[in-house]
Amino acid sequence: MPRRRGTRRSPLLAAVWTALGLGATIAAVIAVLSALVARTVLIPPSRRDDDIRILDVDLVARRIRLSATPDSLLPGDYSLWFSGDTGHARVGEIVGTDRDGVTRELLGVDFGDIAVSRRGRFSGWFWLTPRELGVPYENVTITTPLGPAPAWHIPPATQSERWVIQVHGRAVRRAETLRGIVPFRNAGYHSLVVSYRNDGEAPHSPDYRYALGDREWVDVDAAMAYAIARGAREIVLMGWSMGGATVLQALTRSPRSALVTGVVLESPVVDWITTLDFQARMRRLPGIVRWGVYTIIRSRWGRVVTGLAEPLDLGRLDFVTRAAELDRPILLLHSVDDGFVPATASIALAAARPDIVTFEEFTIARHTKLWNYDRTRWEDAIVNWLEALDASAASAGDQRADGTSQRA
Template sequence: MAVSRRHAVRGYRWWAVALVVTGVLVALATLAVASLTLFVARTVVIPPKRRADDTRVISFDPDAATVTLSRSLDALLPGEYSLWFTGGAGHARVGDIVGETGVSVTRTVITVDFGDLTTARRGRLSGWFYLEPGEFGHPFTDVEIETELGPAPAWLVPAAQPSGRWVIQVHGRAVSREETLRAIPVFRDAGYSSLLISYRNDQNAPASPDGRYGLGDTEWHDVDAALQYAVDHGATDVVLMGWSMGGATVLQAATRSDLAGVVRGIALDSPVVDWITALRYQGELRNLPNPIRSAVLVLIGQGWARRLTGQLSPIDLPRLNFVRRAGELQLPILLMHSDDDGFVPSTASHALAEVRPDIVTYEAFTVAAHTKLWNYDRRRWNTAIARWLDSAVD
């Protein structure tokens, strides 16, 4: 009897230990999931301080004007691109692929604008190609847009002849107005003045009170200020052009600004038409389980989570869904997106084009990747804009 009782006590102790250990493991797992969810949510709304050099610079041959890079999807994209290297201390422009191996890609070097490419070890490829508007040989002015947060710098490239037609260019997330320089020539040829703006939380623009992105739900106020500047300086017919998150931003401005009556059309390059679709896709790229992807949307979209994410206000994700809000859109839209975007899926863009074929002109690219449509096929990109301006806007 005593032996059985001892066995029972020992068995009870083992069960108790097992329950405690299991509880601890469950608690740790729950904490890990919660921490990962919060980390991803904060990554979405916190502006990054720098871009990672994700490409290895293997060698540079100045005599042959070629650079050899580690093999990647970006390195294998046809076209012409910027190569930032040594943490942004250097910049070159690269062109055609002239060779490749299983681990490397060799491309022509068009120019080395600054920095020492011979000593570079790491860099990153970018769709930016131009560094400032003076490269086109047209007059331009550095101006300031008076936003509700303070002055934000912009470039103004006037039309060749006096005109009330303006285009306001709005760059994407975590980049700057240099991204939009590629569009100056085609709009100037069509008689437009180009206003290339910065917005809150850009490196050289005012920070928002919380220092967080609104994914277009707050940034549109700065586009509204740019519209006011354009109108004050003679604009009568404005096209809003948005790149990536800039697409979500100009769609908000076109439907929420008191000055929307002056807008005649919307041009979109690789846009975020629906943030829920885009964020779920990016979660898949990170191999995040579906519950974590859903929880991230809750954290950035609910008021109770503001203390966790640092947001002043939650992001109204349904309001940023223009597939659902397609009926509210009345302006002609040029929508250009690559089915191989790799960052913002083209599914929502296709959906918007399907539900509003009366106003959407859709240019479906392949291979071109995210906001690199101009780089991949400059002639097609320029032609699509020129034809749309001529047929749908003018």
């Protein structure tokens, strides 16, 4: 009988199957990475990382020694959250550095036992409530489409129809924006310090996901309605970080935007693609993963991964491309070494619209810590811009009056 030949896979076929298997594995890794990054961007974090070691605390000398990090080495006054955000202290200027750490002034401990704490994190927050500013304030409630949202109302010293609405950034709360109260109050503005959906104080959205400003603006619109009902006739919107993206949406989409006389942007997200690209490069993620993240966020099927109720329109969140649509004066404050939201989009917006954008470029200050790093310059920039806003409005009023007189 003839010998039966055994079946043997050819080398070419084996190589094909190996390549297909490798390709499938790579595709799966890319898909998983894209999904993880998209979820990280959109899901409100339950806690923040304590990335600074507390090396020593001297409560008598009012000194604290910390590990050296880009944040702990910044000059200025800052918050130090410690022990998983169960404690809060305020630290001041650097009094010494060495090879192993940095010693700073310990300005005060608001709560928690810092003497036994081992880790913490820096924040641009400084005050936790308006009470610490020593000015009158009122706890108020804004009726948003999702329910009541708490806010603080800080009136000026004199009667005024001018209001500023302060909108905080991603993964923080309204206390972040208390640093903006003093220059606006001194200029005669009511300050409305608001919360918005999914920030831990205002109601959750049904999907409990950030919309990167694409839906949060609706809560800012509700704050505008609140201010108007209480006599506001001129409104300035001020947004910090993601709050910048949010107030730009409110400016261009709110039916009440006619009363907005100007916008202040602090370390803002002007274009989310630029910001997400920057953060992805910092994490050394390949371009294909970045493309996957944008595809997931923009696509209706992406909700299976992200949990978003509706896809996000990233193009609508790009105000470099949409620069021509803006028509109100803008004060833009950004540090070129932000480290989280790159200043490149802010610089591009300022270059595209020098007619309306006043750009205050900082260095060293990092993300939303410009006030902490140089309080005088930061507050002066706002005061000077508000004075220019008044002068421009007065000039426009004179021109209208002259035109009316000539027509008459």
